[in-house]
Structure formats: structure tokens, C-alpha cells
Amino acid sequence: MATFKRLRWPLLIVLSLMVAIGGAVAWWHGAGPAMPGPAQGFTFVDDVGRKVVVRTPVRRVVVFNRYNVEFVRAIAGTSPLVGVDANTAKERAYWPELRNVQVVGQGQSTPNYDAVADLAPDLVILPRNGAWAEADRLLTPLGIPVAVVTAWDVLKHEQNAALLGHLFEKPKEAEALNAFYRHWRDLLAQRLQGVKRKRVYLEEVGDYRTLLPGSGWHDMIETGGGINVFRDVTLSAGNAARGTSQGFTVDPEELIARRPDAIIKLQPGQYAPHPRDFSRAVLNRIAGRPGFATIPAVRDGQVYHISYYLAGGCSKIVGALQVAKWLYPDRFRDIDPEDVMAEWLTRFQHVPAQRGYTARLGEVRR
Amino acid sequence: MSLSCTSLAFLRGKRTVLSGIDFALEPGELVGLIGANGAGKSSLIRCLDGLWRANAGEVRVDGEALPSLTRAQVARRIAYVPQASGETMALSVVEMVTLGRAPHRAHDTAAVRTAKVEASLARFDLKGMENRAFDQLSGGERQRVLLARAFVQEARYLLLDEPTSALDLRHQLEALQTVRGLVDELQVGALIAIHDLATAARFADRLVLLEGGRVRVAGPWQDVLTPEHLRAAFGIEATVGVIDGLPYILPVHAAAQGRS
Amino acid sequence: MIAGPASRRAAAFAVLGLLLVAVGIFATLHGVQRIPLETGIRVLLGPLLPDALQPDVPASYPAILLTLRLPRTLLAIIAGAGLALAGVAMQGITRNPLVSPYTIGISPAASFGASLAILASGDGGAGSYAPVVMAAFAAALACAFLVLGLSAMRGVTGTVLVLSGVGLSYLFGALSSTMQFVATEQQLAVIVHWAFGSVNGATWPAVGVTGLILAVAFPVLCAHSWALNAFAAGGDEVASALGFAVARTRIVVTVAAVLVTAAIVSYAGVIGFVGLVAPHIGRLVVGGDHRILLPFSALVGALLLLLADMAGRMLFAPVVVPAGIVVAYLGVPIFLHLLLGRRRQGA
Numbered sequence: 001m002a003t004f005k006r007l008r009w010p011l012l013i014v015l016s017l018m019v020a021i022g023g024a025v026a027w028w029h030g031a032g033p034a035m036p037g038p039a040q041g042f043t044f045v046d047d048v049g050r051k052v053v054v055r056t057p058v059r060r061v062v063v064f065n066r067y068n069v070e071f072v073r074a075i076a077g078t079s080p081l082v083g084v085d086a087n088t089a090k091e092r093a094y095w096p097e098l099r100n101v102q103v104v105g106q107g108q109s110t111p112n113y114d115a116v117a118d119l120a121p122d123l124v125i126l127p128r129n130g131a132w133a134e135a136d137r138l139l140t141p142l143g144i145p146v147a148v149v150t151a152w153d154v155l156k157h158e159q160n161a162a163l164l165g166h167l168f169e170k171p172k173e174a175e176a177l178n179a180f181y182r183h184w185r186d187l188l189a190q191r192l193q194g195v196k197r198k199r200v201y202l203e204e205v206g207d208y209r210t211l212l213p214g215s216g217w218h219d220m221i222e223t224g225g226g227i228n229v230f231r232d233v234t235l236s237a238g239n240a241a242r243g244t245s246q247g248f249t250v251d252p253e254e255l256i257a258r259r260p261d262a263i264i265k266l267q268p269g270q271y272a273p274h275p276r277d278f279s280r281a282v283l284n285r286i287a288g289r290p291g292f293a294t295i296p297a298v299r300d301g302q303v304y305h306i307s308y309y310l311a312g313g314c315s316k317i318v319g320a321l322q323v324a325k326w327l328y329p330d331r332f333r334d335i336d337p338e339d340v341m342a343e344w345l346t347r348f349q350h351v352p353a354q355r356g357y358t359a360r361l362g363e364v365r366r
Numbered sequence: 367m368s369l370s371c372t373s374l375a376f377l378r379g380k381r382t383v384l385s386g387i388d389f390a391l392e393p394g395e396l397v398g399l400i401g402a403n404g405a406g407k408s409s410l411i412r413c414l415d416g417l418w419r420a421n422a423g424e425v426r427v428d429g430e431a432l433p434s435l436t437r438a439q440v441a442r443r444i445a446y447v448p449q450a451s452g453e454t455m456a457l458s459v460v461e462m463v464t465l466g467r468a469p470h471r472a473h474d475t476a477a478v479r480t481a482k483v484e485a486s487l488a489r490f491d492l493k494g495m496e497n498r499a500f501d502q503l504s505g506g507e508r509q510r511v512l513l514a515r516a517f518v519q520e521a522r523y524l525l526l527d528e529p530t531s532a533l534d535l536r537h538q539l540e541a542l543q544t545v546r547g548l549v550d551e552l553q554v555g556a557l558i559a560i561h562d563l564a565t566a567a568r569f570a571d572r573l574v575l576l577e578g579g580r581v582r583v584a585g586p587w588q589d590v591l592t593p594e595h596l597r598a599a600f601g602i603e604a605t606v607g608v609i610d611g612l613p614y615i616l617p618v619h620a621a622a623q624g625r626s
Numbered sequence: 627m628i629a630g631p632a633s634r635r636a637a638a639f640a641v642l643g644l645l646l647v648a649v650g651i652f653a654t655l656h657g658v659q660r661i662p663l664e665t666g667i668r669v670l671l672g673p674l675l676p677d678a679l680q681p682d683v684p685a686s687y688p689a690i691l692l693t694l695r696l697p698r699t700l701l702a703i704i705a706g707a708g709l710a711l712a713g714v715a716m717q718g719i720t721r722n723p724l725v726s727p728y729t730i731g732i733s734p735a736a737s738f739g740a741s742l743a744i745l746a747s748g749d750g751g752a753g754s755y756a757p758v759v760m761a762a763f764a765a766a767l768a769c770a771f772l773v774l775g776l777s778a779m780r781g782v783t784g785t786v787l788v789l790s791g792v793g794l795s796y797l798f799g800a801l802s803s804t805m806q807f808v809a810t811e812q813q814l815a816v817i818v819h820w821a822f823g824s825v826n827g828a829t830w831p832a833v834g835v836t837g838l839i840l841a842v843a844f845p846v847l848c849a850h851s852w853a854l855n856a857f858a859a860g861g862d863e864v865a866s867a868l869g870f871a872v873a874r875t876r877i878v879v880t881v882a883a884v885l886v887t888a889a890i891v892s893y894a895g896v897i898g899f900v901g902l903v904a905p906h907i908g909r910l911v912v913g914g915d916h917r918i919l920l921p922f923s924a925l926v927g928a929l930l931l932l933l934a935d936m937a938g939r940m941l942f943a944p945v946v947v948p949a950g951i952v953v954a955y956l957g958v959p960i961f962l963h964l965l966l967g968r969r970r971q972g973a
Contacts, residue, residue: 025833115943117658137829415867455721456909457858461855465855465856
């Protein structure tokens with residue numbers, strides 16, 4: 001056909017280009033010297049079901065996500081750490097030992113693979129909401145194993161600790177951490193037996209944003225003996241699945257109608273506690289919201305301001321303890337959650353203890 | 367050998383824009399297409415070039431039915447010169463003129479194309495302006511560029527849609543003189559839709575007067591530009607005459623009744 | 627003066643081309659580890675060289691070069707060039723200088739497709755790469771199909787394309803947001819990460835697929851240079867009068883532009899700005915003749931994205947800032963400089 005004749009040359013060029021590109025890609029794809037990972041070593045299944053092989057003890061590890069780094073520090077100290085993410089490292093006060101550790105990316109979503117490869121670590125740890133799939137694609141050909149460990153998943157606390165104990169060959173330290181955790185968890189369960197459970201409204205940083213079943217913070221309330229007033233709300237099978245910490249905005253009218261006994265305001269925080277003035281302002285603002293005066297929690301001054309730091313301490317067990325103490329002070333008269341937090345900080349995180357992570361409306365009310 | 371239409375009809379939605387048009391454009395003649403606003407001049411030109419598809423009737427160019435030709439084939443036979451308006455997104459004069467070779471690009475060599483474009487630029491006095499942005503030219507200059515583009519298309523028929531509407535007196539004159547020159551020299555057939563009746567009368571071989579989508583009258587200007595036709599088609603009372611051999615039309619006042 | 631004589635344009639091409647090669651080599655060799663040029667070349671030609679000439683470096687060098695650096699550089703070049711080409715094409719056929727490759731809505735559509743795939747996959751989406759890419763691509767094509775279909779019903783004009791594109795953009799955007807609303811945190815992280823415009827996770831398959839599609843789309847678009855010029859000169863009527871089949875041209879050009887953009891978005895996320903501004907930078911330097919504008923804009927786009935990626939890697943090392951964020955910081959000053967410079971000279 002005339003058309004074909006006319007297109008003969010362009011067609012040829014296009015085809016050659018395609019062959020050239022395809023060829024070049026195939027060549028280079030296969031040409032990289034395959035750097036095999038360790039053939040033998042400790043084999044385990046990680047948090048997303050991948051089989052990982054690592055030579056133990058792990059002496060050089062790159063860890064993403066603050067909760068993961070906390071666990072590593074608790075079990076193996078900071079000496080195996082050769083790379084962390086910027087989000088973790090920027091909290092200098094909390095991580096004084098990390099001053100000389102390489103930063104390998106802003107957070108768990110944008111790792112700097114160049115930097116990671118340069119460090120030649122034995123293992124890279126990412127949480128399951130990080131870019132682990134991408135890291136797997138890029139680092140495994142370089143012989144660097146990637147393991148998914150999700151330390152912020154409180155239901156896997158003991159499993160994670162045990163695994164890390166294995167990886168760093170510190171079984172005693174791992175067991176110590178688990179014992180600490182189990183002690184308080186069991187204590188909570190024991191002392192809360194038979195209690196008439198109180199209703200709690202949990203609010204995160206946004207106004208009227210609460211947390212629903214599926215969120216670790218919701219679990220914290222329930223473990224602490226409270227009933228999340230919005231526990232009956234499920235939006236979809238998806239968000240009921242584990243791992244959600246998304247807040248959902250609720251209708252203030254509904255909130256008032258549900259008459260919670262206590263309101264807990266969860267505030268993102270750092271190692272340093274919130275200034276009292278800030279807490280006071282937050283609590284008074286909550287108490288002053290339209291219609292809130294009728295809520296039992298506000299009437300009785302049972303509105304609490306709590307820092308993420310305390311709440312999240314040691315897989316949120318400290319937070320649960322605090323909740324329990326607020327709701328049932330009689331049953332927990334001898335327990336001071338700040339002491340537990342202090343132990344978590346000094347014994348396991350090797351940093352000086354701070355106090356004052358919480359505030360109560362009754363104390364600061366105008 | 368002509369560009370012709372028979373029983374041409376064109377509808378826009380419910381409105382009949384053109385109906386029952388019989389017309390033929392021969393090479394070597396300049397025809398003036400006149401009529402009031404909305405009479406259908408632009409529509410007829412577009413139908414003749416195949417830009418709009420007629421609802422009834424047939425358009426033939428050199429004996430071949432228009433729908434049977436590809437757009438490129440049509441473009442090699444008919445050149446369309448639109449009103450010079452609108453942005454052109456950074457095209458230069460030479461790029462605009464070169465576009466006129468588009469219908470021939472399959473067969474042009476680069477040398478041939480360049481030669482023809484250069485010739486056209488010279489003819490329309492555009493040398494020295496090649497790299498100026500078309501958007502920055504004056505109305506008269508733009509008109510020359512569009513004519514240069516049409517010229518380079520080497521089509522036998524030229525359709526010009528109100529080429530002088532936006533031009534001052536001098537450029538109006540020059541534009542028509544240029545077209546007249548092309549018709550005489552190259553024996554192209556040119557159809558110009560135009561408002562200025564006197565200019566049309568002066569340069570065209572014959573006039574076609576459209577009224578309400580129909581051909582009211584066609585022929586030499588003396589037959590077309592009569593007070594009676596002017597009253598009916600334009601709604602004016604006018605005086606028509608000749609001075610120094612050039613026709614003139616003087617509108618005196620609007621006609622007593624509105625035109626139908 | 628918008629376009630100097632041919633020699634000026636040739637010079638611009640040469641300069642840009644050389645710059646691209648130089649920057650490409652620099653970007654590939656530089657990172658946390660600086661690899662010398664000679665080593666780099668030897669590694670690239672690796673399998674061809676006899677043992678005696680093999681580079682004497684730790685085994686990680688070739689691995690880093692071939693697995694991390696080279697795919698990344700190539701993907702940045704391909705993505706930048708592809709988006710610029712698509713931008714020129716879309717601006718050309720809609721005669722609208724505000725149009726970008728995403729105007730007909732394929733970026734929110736691709737986001738939606740990716741979100742769907744991530745939510746539907748069993749392991750919370752983080753592990754499935756190919757299905758996400760394919761879903762994003764399919765959704766982008768579906769959106770383009772819808773837009774073209776809508777246009778075909780009302781006449782394939784530039785305005786209709788833009789308007790239906792805007793409408794579908796909002797629709798798909800809302801659908802995407804809904805997906806994010808019901809996603810778990812893990813899925814959300816994957817969705818958001820995907821949407822970031824970045825070549826941080828570039829792999830050879832990504833380079834291969836996008837490269838092949840570009841290799842096909844580029845000649846197709848260049849073949850329509852005349853048609854695009856005709857559109858620029860006077861719109862549909864002038865184009866038709868000059869012998870172009872208007873509707874068919876518009877469809878072919880749109881499809882080519884969409885394919886390129888969809889492929890790039892599916893692998894590299896939504897990288898904005900390049901597709902909108904590279905064509906304008908091109909026009910300011912070499913003028914509006916698409917025979918030259920198309921390849922030149924491709925060069926501009928490639929260079930822009932490559933520089934952005936390099937800057938994102940090196941300026942804040944060891945933190946990596948995604949190229950999609952950096953590219954606007956880089957491009958806007960260049961664009962403004964050219965724009966203002968032209969103003970002073972021109973009318």
C-alpha cells in the first residue's frame with residue numbers, strides 16, 4: 001500500500017529504537033553483578049509474610065520509623081545502628097547517641113537507597129506502612145536483606161521483641177522487655193476484672209476527630225478499661241482492619257448525646273512534655289465548646305490531656321495504665337504511670353526520665 | 367473546470383442558512399460575494415471549501431465531488447484565506463507561510479519547499495520580516511502573510527472570507543489589487559466575501575448578491591447594484607454612480623420598511 | 627524576536643543536548659558514593675570487556691551503578707521528555723497554553739486506579755507492584771477514553787476536551803479521596819507514597835516500559851508536527867482548509883500523549899509542572915514550529931527533571947526530596963527569567 005511505503009522509514013526507525021531500548025534495558029538489567037544475600041543464617045517470616053535470611057548477630061542495621069528504633073535501642077542498644085531516618089534523628093534530645101549515625105532519608109516513605117547501599121548494612125528494617133516493597137526491589141539485588149517489623153503494632157509487641165532479640169542475639173534483653181510489658185498488661189487485666197466500665201471519648205489532634213476500632217489508640221482505651229463511645233462505628237471492612245490510626249470527624253451533637261464519662265485529648269508530642277500553659281489552654285478550650293458543659297466528663301473535670309509520648313510508651317501499655325488510673329483511681333492508687341514511663345525511659349531507652357506528660361481539667365480549670 | 371455547487375443547502379440547527387444555491391467559480395475570474403450580515407456569505411465559502419458539510423446539494427471541484435476527495439486533495443485545489451484574527455501561539459511569518467505547503471508536503475523536497483516559500487515572501491513584500499512573530503504584525507501585514515500562504519498553496523481556486531474587514535483604506539486597496547493581480551497573472555479563480563460594495567464592484571468581474579441564504583441576483587455590478595436590489599438586500603436607499611471610471615455607492619438613508 | 631535564524635536554534639539544541647549528556651553522566655556517577663568516570667564506563671560496558679579491563683573496585687560499585695543510579699537517571703530523562711512532549715501535544719491540539727498532560731484528568735484517574743488496586747490487594751497493597759502499575763495505567767486510559775468519547779459526541783474541539791477533562795478530574799479526584807478515606811493507615815501510606823512524583827524507586831522494568839512507549843509516541847507526535855502547526859495557526863478551520871483531518875488528528879495526538887503520560891504516572895507518580903512549562907520554555911527559545919518545538923521541549927523536560935532529581939538528592943543529602951517537589955522550584959525561575967527577558971526585548 002502507498003501508506004506503508006510512505007511510512008517505511010519512520011516505521012524502521014521506531015522499530016530500531018524499540019529494539020535498542022529493549023536490548024539495552026535487558027542487558028543492564030541482567031548485567032549487574034548479582035550480589036547474593038546471605039545464603040545461610042537465621043531465617044524468619046517478617047510482618048508481611050516474607051521469608052528473610054539474615055546472618056546473626058546483626059551488627060550493622062538501618063532502621064526506619066521511631067517505634068522500630070526504640071525497640072532496637074531497648075533490646076540491643078544503639079551500637080548496631082548505622083542508619084536511621086531523619087524523622088527519628090531530628091529529635092536530638094531523645095536520641096543523643098544518634099548524633100553520629102547516618103541519616104538515610106526523610107522517613108519510611110522516601111529512603112535514600114544510595115546512602116543505604118553505601119553503608120552496606122546487614123539488615124534494613126522498615127515498618128509495614130513504609131516503602132518496604134520498593135526497598136525490597138532495589139536493595140535485594142544488592143544483597144541487602146530487608147525485613148518488615150512493625151513496632152507500633154501493639155498486638156505484636158512480644159513477637160517483635162522476641163524477633164529482635166534473636167536478630168541481635170540479645171535474648172535476655174528481649175525477655176526483660178517482654179517481662180516488663182507483660183507485668184503491666186497482666187496487672188491491668190487483673191485489676192480491671194469486674195469493674196463497671198466507664199465511657200471515654202478519645203480525641204486526636206483535630207477537633208472532633210476521634211479514633212475508631214482498628215486504631216491502636218482505640219485498643220489503648222479498651223485495654224485501660226474504658227469503652228470508646230464510638231466503638232460501634234465501622235466505616236468499612238477496610239478501616240476496621242488493624243493498623244488504622246486515621247481520625248474520623250464526628251458530629252458534635254452525637255458526641256454530646258453519647259455522654260462520655262471521660263474525655264481524653266491525645267496530643268502529638270515529643271520527648272519534652274507539653275508546657276502547662278499549653279495543656280491548660282487545650283483543656284479549657286475543650287470544656288468551652290458549645291454544648292459541652294452538659295457532658296458528664298466536663299462537669300466532673302474528667303478531661304485529660306495526654307502526650308503521644310506517654311500514651312505510646314512501650315506499645316501503649318503506659319497509656320493504658322494512665323487511662324485505667326484516671327477512670328478507676330481507687331483500683332490503681334498505688335500505681336503512678338509516670339513512674340512506669342520513667343522506667344521505660346531510663347531502663348530501656350537509656351535517657352533521663354521526664355515527667356508531666358499529662359494534665360487534667362480539674363487541676364487547670366479557670 | 368470550475369469550483370461549483372448546485373442546489374446547495376445548509377442548515378444550522380433549525381435555521382436555514384443557505385438554500386438552493388447554484389454557483390460556479392471559473393479560473394481566471396474574480397467574483398465578489400456580497401450581502402448583508404447573516405446572509406450566508408461565510409457559510410457559502412465554508413461549504414465550498416468543505417469545511418462545513420452541506421445538508422443538500424453538491425459541491426464539485428474540477429468535476430470531482432468534494433466528499434470523494436481527501437482533505438489534502440481538496441487543499442491542493444482550493445486555498446482558504448480566513449479573516450486575520452486570533453493568537454497563533456508563537457508562529458513566525460516564515461512558519462505561517464510554510465504551512466501553505468502542507469498539502470504538498472508528501473511530495474516536496476526541502477529545497478523545493480524553501481524555494482517556493484522564498485518566492486512567495488518576496489512577492490508579498492515580506493522579506494526581512496521572516497522571523498517576526500505573526501501576532502506582533504499589523505493588520506495589513508498579517509493579511510499579506512495569509513495571502514502569501516494561500517499563494518504558496520498553489521491552488522487553482524482562492525476563497526477569501528472578508529479579507530478587508532479589519533484593514534484601513536490603503537491596505538484594503540492593496541489587498542484587492544494583489545488578488546486581482548493573482549487572478550490575472552496565474553488564472554486562479556477567486557471568490558471574495560466582502561462588505562465594501564464599491565471596492566467589490568471595482569475589482570470583481572462579477573458580483574453575487576446573497577439575501578436570506580439565497581442568490582438574489584448575480585452578474586456584472588451594474589446589474590446587481592441597483593437601488594431596488596440594494597433596498598431589498600441591505601435595507602438602504604442608496605445612490606449608485608461612476609466617477610473617474612470607478613463605481614461608487616452612497617447610502618442615503620435606511621429604507622422605509624425593514625428588509626424581509 | 628522569538629526565534630532566531632536556524633543557526634541559533636541549532637546552537638540551542640546542541641547546547642541542551644550536550645548539557646543533558648553531561649548532567650546525565652554526572653547524576654549517574656554522583657551520589658553518596660562518588661564513582662569516577664573511567665570506572666563508570668568500564669562498569670557499563672562490563673560484560674563486553676575482557677577480565678583484564680574489568681574495573682578494580684568493590685563489587686558494590688557496579689551494583690549501585692546499575693541497580694540504583696542508572697535506572698533512576700534514565701527514568702528521569704524519559705519521564706521529563708515524555709511529559710514535555712505530551713504537554714506540547716495537548717497544548718497544540720487544544721490551542722490553550724494553560725493545558726498540561728494532566729488536563730484531561732488522567733492523573734487523578736491513575737491515582738484512583740492505583741488506590742483501587744492497593745485497597746483490593748490481599749496484603750494491604752504494599753507488596754503488589756505490577757497490579758498497581760497496571761491498574762493506574764488502565765484507569766488513566768479509561769479516563770482518556772471517556773473524555774474522547776464525550777468530545778466525540780459534542781464535537782472533538784479543544785474546548786470540549788478541556789471541559790470534559792476538568793469535569794472528570796474532579797470526579798476521579800473525589801473517588802480517589804474516598805478510597806483514601808476508607809483505607810487503613812498502611813494502605814494510605816502506600817497510596818500517598820505512590821502519588822508522590824518521584825523516581826526514587828526506579829527499576830529497569832520501569833525504564834523499559836516507559837522507554838518503549840516513548841519510543842513509539844515520539845515519532846508519532848513528530849509526524850503530526852505539521853498538523854499541530856496548522857492548529858496553532860488558526861484552529862480547526864485553518865487546519866481543515868490546509869488539508870488535515872481535524873478530528874482524527876486530535877484523537878491520534880491525544881491518544882499518544884495519554885499513553886506516554888499514563889505510563890510515566892503509573893511508574894513515577896504524579897510529577898507536575900514539567901508538562902506545563904517545558905513547552906513554554908521551548909517556545910520562548912525556539913519558537914512555535916512543532917517540528918523543532920517537540921524535540922526541543924523533550925530535551926528541556928528531560929534536563930529539568932534530571933536536574934530536579936539531582937538537586938533533591940544532593941542539596942539535602944542524605945534526605946531525598948522527591949523530584950516532583952523540586953521541579954517547580956527549579957523550573958519557575960528559569961521560566962520567569964525567559965519570560966521577562968522576552969518582554970523587555972519584544973513588543
